[in-house]
Amino acid sequence: MKALDIAYKDLIRSWRSAFTVVMMFVAPLLITGLIYLAFGGLGSGEVSIAQIKVGLVNQDVAVSQVPVKMGNELAKILTADPLKNLLVVTDYSSETDARQAVLDKKISVALIIPPDLTSSVIQDNASTSLTIIHDPASTLSASIVRSIVEPFVNGLNGSKIAAQVVVAQLSKDGMKRDANLPGQVAQAYGNWSMANVPGSNGALPSVDLHAPTVSTQGTNTEAMTALVMAGMIIYFAFYTGALNAQSIIREQDEQTLARLAVTPTSPATILTGKVIGSVFLISIQVMVLMLLSSWFFGIHWGEPFKMGAVCLALVFLASGFGIFLMSFIKNMRQTGLVLGGALTVLGMLGGLFTTGFQNLPKTFAIATLFTPHGWALRAFKLALGSLKGNILIPILVMTAIGAVSMIVGVLLFRRRFA
């Protein structure tokens, strides 16, 4: 119970220290945020474009010679799966209603399909046009809709030409003209055209061009940000561990440790309280950093069970290692050596500051494993899936290093305060 009182007191003091709070939460998020922005986090396509609200007025009338209504085909394209995340299509009965909706800013773009769209395909000299009405402030949305509609219109034009060529050729050869032939030719051309656009596999080129770009680039940025954030979480978890262990030295300097020693509280209880405080503090820090980084940078931290185990091992390791490091420190003046020096050097050797770099020498990857930080980073990489291997190994190594350093640190402290 007294150990919990000591831990609670340490937590209260930590929350009241602006320096501790900044080093626990603000610094790691800020550093990751700067790297995220520097590598184009916001401009990478990872941030989704707001959906475009499109009003559709389909006035197309069926023609007996053409088996399908072209207006319906265009509507199908606009509402097809690949565009569902980009367009929200609402049907309107008249052009007037659609215009009003644009004026009322209920939709950004209105697409008017004329009644003679299908018939224009088979009539020799007929011509018609699709109308795009848009809010003057939504030129980008209008351009996007136009870029989707244009290939379809080009396809229709191609179909019409194909039908005209076939009919003309048949007439020239003196063959009897079937009334349904232009429509059938146009349909056949349309199917062929859709199937043979390079790289489209039948889908609209504009759709296919955008989808893979967004997906690939987003994944790379996310993976890199996740690794950078993991490095920061590890570095600052160790920092918090050392900072909390430093409270033993601070209490020694403030004379409160001597005062604790004359209360009926054993040294073991005092040290247990310090360890519990450290574990609590780092647990809260790691959880908050993971949640906030998910929110700010869209990081997916992988399988919860695996990542949970890695985090637990990190909390244990950082707590134990902090006590171990501080057990060599005699007074507050020397703590800067550990907090600013030893932890930073170990962090660098452990690869925490180079997580965003690709193709580092293999020897460097091996060298990182001579530090506890390197093992923690390896565990995070395995949990995130950016490295293949057995995650249990780094977790066990982290736990072992944490246990050994905690035991050694506690023994050294006990000997000093005996």
Add this chain to the structure above:
Amino acid sequence: MNDEFSVEVKGLDKKYKDIHAVNAVSFAIRKGEIFSLLGPNGAGKTTTISMISTLLMPTKGDALVMGHSVRKDPMAVKRSIGVVPQDIALYEDMTARENLAFWGRMYGLRGQALKSRINEVLKIISLEERQRGMIGKFSGGMKRRVNIGVALLHKPDVIIMDEPTVGVDPQSRRNILDSVKELNRQGCTVLYTTHYMEEAQELSDHIAIMDHGQIIANGTHLELVKIVGELDRIDLTLSESVDGRLQDFEKVKGVKKITCEEGKLSLLADDSDTVLPRLFELTARLGLRILTVEVKEPNLETVFLHLTGRALRDAP
């Protein structure tokens, strides 16, 4: 266990490599009395009470507090004592009430008992209105009062105070001295260390004078003053330093002990009426001018001067 005594110190000894900090110190404190350890800085007072409060393990000897040995049963000793350290030992980033609550829990107090006791202690140290204030923003005197309050939380049998008035303003000093007397009136045994002779004289039932790690005198105020006998103390302020000519003053008939600090001579003499004319004659012969003359009744400072040849203020 001897029921008469709260504290019995038997041949306590503490050595650090080349330093013999405390040398075979023995004394006993009766229940309900105020006992002062008086001595200059570095005399070994803090080391002695650190051993009594279980903070330091004695090299030799033992101390019993309420019958419990500091060597064999330190936990029982800790439960019996409340220690007021020389330095402020509080958490500056916590309020006075939070500090008292934390330290109360360290003494095993919980729940309503803890709350009630905190309120009582806040009343004793006259800080009820500032209980929600951060210690870091308190004046030195207020911090000292909270520092004392912490030691009272668990109603200890013995309170050990290590120079609690060092560096405080006169008003806070008065408040602290009154608190000590009040605690004693309530039945508390107090072990008090100080290098202020006036404090020891005002508070104590018994006084032990320490120097160089040893008890050089022990008794009531009257008993100690009797050591000096009929000697008078004469303080002379001279126009210039006489460091190199002290032997001339030592040769004056009737002068027993002499010490000099910042141009001020302190002498112990058989009879001030006969010695003073001789001193005037000597200073005239040496070409010195006497600025002030003071003849004092024997006090603890006189005792210290008599026993060590040094004034309490210029020791060690």
